[in-house]
Amino acid sequence: MPRRRNLQVQTGDPEHPRLSIWGPLEARLQSADRLILAGLNEDVWPEKPPADAFLPRRFRAPLGLNDPEERMGLSAHDFAQLAAAPHVVMLYAGRRDDSPAVASRWVWRLRTLAEGAFGDRTPELLQGETGQLMHLVNTLQKRNTNALPADFAEPKPKKRAPQDWPRRLSVTRVDRLQRDPYSIWAESVLGLKQVDVLGAQLASNLRGTAIHAALDAFENEGVAKTAESLLDLIRIELSRTGEPEAAWAGRLAIWQDVVAWYLGWRDRRDISGTFEREVPGEIAIEISGRPFELSATADRIERTSTGGLVIIDFKTGLPPSDKAIEAGYDQQMPLQAVIAAQGGFRNVRPAPVDALEYVAIRGRPEARRIAEGKSSQKTLKELISAAADGYVRLVAAYRDPEAVFASAPRVQFVKYDYGYNLLARRAEWNRDTAGGDGGDE
Numbered sequence: 475m476p477r478r479r480n481l482q483v484q485t486g487d488p489e490h491p492r493l494s495i496w497g498p499l500e501a502r503l504q505s506a507d508r509l510i511l512a513g514l515n516e517d518v519w520p521e522k523p524p525a526d527a528f529l530p531r532r533f534r535a536p537l538g539l540n541d542p543e544e545r546m547g548l549s550a551h552d553f554a555q556l557a558a559a560p561h562v563v564m565l566y567a568g569r570r571d572d573s574p575a576v577a578s579r580w581v582w583r584l585r586t587l588a589e590g591a592f593g594d595r596t597p598e599l600l601q602g603e604t605g606q607l608m609h610l611v612n613t614l615q616k617r618n619t620n621a622l623p624a625d626f627a628e629p630k631p632k633k634r635a636p637q638d639w640p641r642r643l644s645v646t647r648v649d650r651l652q653r654d655p656y657s658i659w660a661e662s663v664l665g666l667k668q669v670d671v672l673g674a675q676l677a678s679n680l681r682g683t684a685i686h687a688a689l690d691a692f693e694n695e696g697v698a699k700t701a702e703s704l705l706d707l708i709r710i711e712l713s714r715t716g717e718p719e720a721a722w723a724g725r726l727a728i729w730q731d732v733v734a735w736y737l738g739w740r741d742r743r744d745i746s747g748t749f750e751r752e753v754p755g756e757i758a759i760e761i762s763g764r765p766f767e768l769s770a771t772a773d774r775i776e777r778t779s780t781g782g783l784v785i786i787d788f789k790t791g792l793p794p795s796d797k798a799i800e801a802g803y804d805q806q807m808p809l810q811a812v813i814a815a816q817g818g819f820r821n822v823r824p825a826p827v828d829a830l831e832y833v834a835i836r837g838r839p840e841a842r843r844i845a846e847g848k849s850s851q852k853t854l855k856e857l858i859s860a861a862a863d864g865y866v867r868l869v870a871a872y873r874d875p876e877a878v879f880a881s882a883p884r885v886q887f888v889k890y891d892y893g894y895n896l897l898a899r900r901a902e903w904n905r906d907t908a909g910g911d912g913g914d915e
Contacts, residue, residue, distance in 0.1 A: 498552040509559045514566040514578040520549040527724040553580050629659055629879045639663060640869060642767040645809040648865050650892060651872060652803055652884065657892035659879035668893035678890075682790040684711035685835055686773065689736075689788060690752050701733045708733070728837050735839040744784075747777030755819035757812070762870045770810045775822050782828035785810050791889075793832035793842060800851050803887040807832070807844070808861035815858070827858065 489495075496504065513519045523542035534541060556562070557580075566577045589596045640662060643651065651658050660666045688707040697703055708729060709722055722729075743749075756769040774786040787793075787807055794804035807830040817824030829845040844854055852860070871877060881898035882888045895901070 498549070498556075501556055502552065505559070508561045508563065509556055510563045510565060511553070511556055512565045514564055514581050515570060516576045516578055518570075519553070519578055520546045520580075524720065525724075527720045550580070557584070629656065630876060639873065641765065642769065643869070645768065645770040645806045645813075648768070648809060648868065649803065649805055651868060652805075653887050654882045654892055654894075655872070655879040656881035656898045657894040660894045660897055666894070666897070678791065680715045681712065681717070684708070684715045684717075685790050686752075686788060687711045689773075689835070693751055699737075701730070701737060704733050704736070705729060732835060732837070732839050736835065739833065739839075739841055743776065744778050745776050746779040747781065749774060749776040750819070750821055751775075753819045753822060755810075755813045755822070757816050757818040759866070761866055762873050764873070766869055768809065768813065768865065770806075770813055770819075772810050772814075772819060775814065775819060777822075777825070778828060780828070781825055783814055783822070783825050784829045784831060785814060785827060786831045786833055789832055789834045790836055791834075792836075793834050793840075796844070796851075798887060799844070799857065802860065802864050803884065805861045805864065808857050809865060811854075811858045812862045812865075827854070830854070 494504075494506070501509075511519075516522075523545060526542075529537075529539075531542065557564070564581065566581060567575045569575055585596070585600065588600060592599055640651075640658075647658060647662075685708060688704065688711040691697065691707050691711075692699070692704050697707075712722060713719070750772075751774045753772045753775050754769070755772065756767050758765060758767045760766070772785055773788045776784040776786065778784060785807060787810075794806075798804040799808070811827040811830060813819060814822060814827055815824060829843050831841060831843045833839075833841045844857070872879075881895070881900050
């Protein structure tokens with residue numbers, strides 16, 4: 475059963491004449507030969523009452539407002555009606571969002587009543603026609619348990635990819651090629667794209683894209699350079715991505731502090747030599763005798779009064795540590811410096827890069843600059859030189875027909891699931907080799 479009453483399932487294919495997907499409201503007035511009640515998990519069906527950013531629940535009754543728990547009562551009424559149909563199949567997930575899931579309270583209560591009435595026959599009776607299928611699945615799992623190899627999946631290009639792959643990578647995908655080669659293999663070679671989960675919460679990458687768009691729009695001519703103007707732009711962009719107004723209202727005070735900090739940071743900038751924003755760039759070289767293109771989009775490039783460049787990257791999460799940059803596992807900014815030094819960015823003349831700056835736009839905003847002489851181990855020139863040499867060797871290594879595209883071989887530098895962990899069967903391999911779950915890096 476869908477989580478929200480207005481949820482739509484769109485596959486692009488015409489509906490089957492004998493199959494209908496209904497929400498609870500539609501199902502109240504209709505009947506069917508067989509009903510499948512899906513989503514019977516806590517916080518899905520019944521759905522947990524949302525938090526109210528403005529009014530505590532205890533004040534609702536004195537004001538004559540309905541209690542959010544009434545919605546749960548209506549959900550229980552819908553379930554009771556549908557569960558009483560002649561032929562019903564009830565489904566709930568054992569895991570959700572890669573975590574253990576809890577069956578709906580209604581499933582537990584029905585199971586308790588059935589055990590009181592039927593005793594030891596309860597499991598057999600509740601499985602119904604699905605019992606044979608579950609028996610088959612369990613048999614296959616037990617039969618193949620000892621056949622699992624002890625190592626991770628190790629796909630190789632062979633005939634599926636030409637030897638000159640990859641031909642083009644962005645600076646962020648160069649980092650991914652080091653951290654999780656399998657995700658690059660699945661996305662760029664096999665052409666598999668992750669499908670967004672229906673009704674899921676706003677993803678962090680969409681939130682980051684919205685904030686980047688707001689900061690970019692703030693620099694347009696005709697936009698008032700005030701806190702109110704920037705706040706309004708952030709609210710509009712977040713709303714376009716699907717963030718509810720209640721979430722914005724709940725974090726308004728935090729956003730006000732962030733915007734005040736950002737305006738102070740912006741006013742202190744040395745932009746006597748002008749600046750460019752959302753700048754695309756690329757350079758082309760030969761690697762192993764074949765062409766390769768390295769591309770990037772810089773959030774902001776400033777030209778200082780001395781003629782040097784400062785490249786700025788806005789982060790809505792935690793910026794990379796100096797250790798990760800120096801170790802070569804976060805090369806986004808040093809590689810942008812490589813492109814800038816060669817004049818690869820649009821409307822930006824080649825010039826020495828004086829500094830790389832990470833600006834965190836989050837609850838605790840901060841700006842951290844990597845400039846000449848300020849890195850703990852390597853100078854800025856050494857970081858840029860190492861990045862220029864490193865990505866060439868990396869691409870050359872993965873153009874080798876014997877290259878292995880392993881799943882997260884350097885798990886300590888994997889910040890999140892790039893969308894291909896299930897395809898790589900990461901949890902299964904890790905459980906077999908290390909006795910762990912391996913699903914949450």
